[in-house]
Amino acid sequence: MSAPTMPAGPASSPRRAGLPLPMRAGSRRRWRAPLTAVRLSLVAGLGAGLAAGLALGGPTARAEESSAPPSPSSPSASVRTPGRDTAAIPPEATRPDATPVADMVAPVLGLVLRTSEADGAATTDTDGNKTRTTLSGDVTFETDSATLTPRAKEVLDSIAKGWGSTPPKEVTVVGHTDSVADDAYNQTLSEQRAQAVVDYLTTKASSVTMTASGKGETEPAQPETREDGSVDEQAQAANRRVVITWEQ
Secondary structure, rough: OOOOOOOOHHHHHOOOOOOOOOOOOOOOOOOOOOOOOHHHHHHHHHHHHHHHHHHHOOOOHHHHHHHHHOOOOOOOOEEEEOOOOEOOOOOOOOOOOOOOOOOOOOOOOOEEEEOOOOOOEEEEEOOEEEEEEEHHHHHHEOOOOOOEEEHHHHHHHHHHHHHHHOOEEEEEEEOOOOOOOOOHHHHHHHHHHHHHHHHHHHHHHHOOEEEEEEEOOOOOOOOOEOOOOOHHHHHHHHOOOEEEEOOO
């Protein structure tokens, strides 16, 4: 018995009827279902939206605009990246009224070399060509006396020997005392002690011009009274001195 023959016509086509096509046995090809009315409407809406965006200069126009790099010569230019804008930091402006800073060079101060005798008989400060030797009054002289001690003569001999064959042209000797006695007494004692030093040095270097003077208690090296009013005996001893100065 033969199979019945299906009538030909539009209704007989599965594709036109909206039905899936029959598949042959062993065939790997798959047939997709035809677009339904809902899917067609979604595609149409998406296309219309894209067209409207192109007409208004939307994402495509902004992408072209952001692709142009900012001018490096413009300090206020901003770097634009898709999705965000980043402002560039402008270079630091130079104040027109700013004063340039000059290099400060500290002045070079003279180096003072100080040497002292072990027993404190004398302290010598050397600053370039200028030398100042301070004789301790307690070692150089007896108490209330202008007579040189043997130790004082040793120190003066060393000074004269240091001058060598080219002694200084001029030497000044100044005597000082503490404030224990009255002003007149201290003034006289300071002058006598300075003169005693000059007299001895003259015997060692007669070609040198030497001058002697006394300041009494008027130019103390240290204050003799502490803050509590007590007497500083060490300061008094430092004030009893004879200062010898020369340049060589």
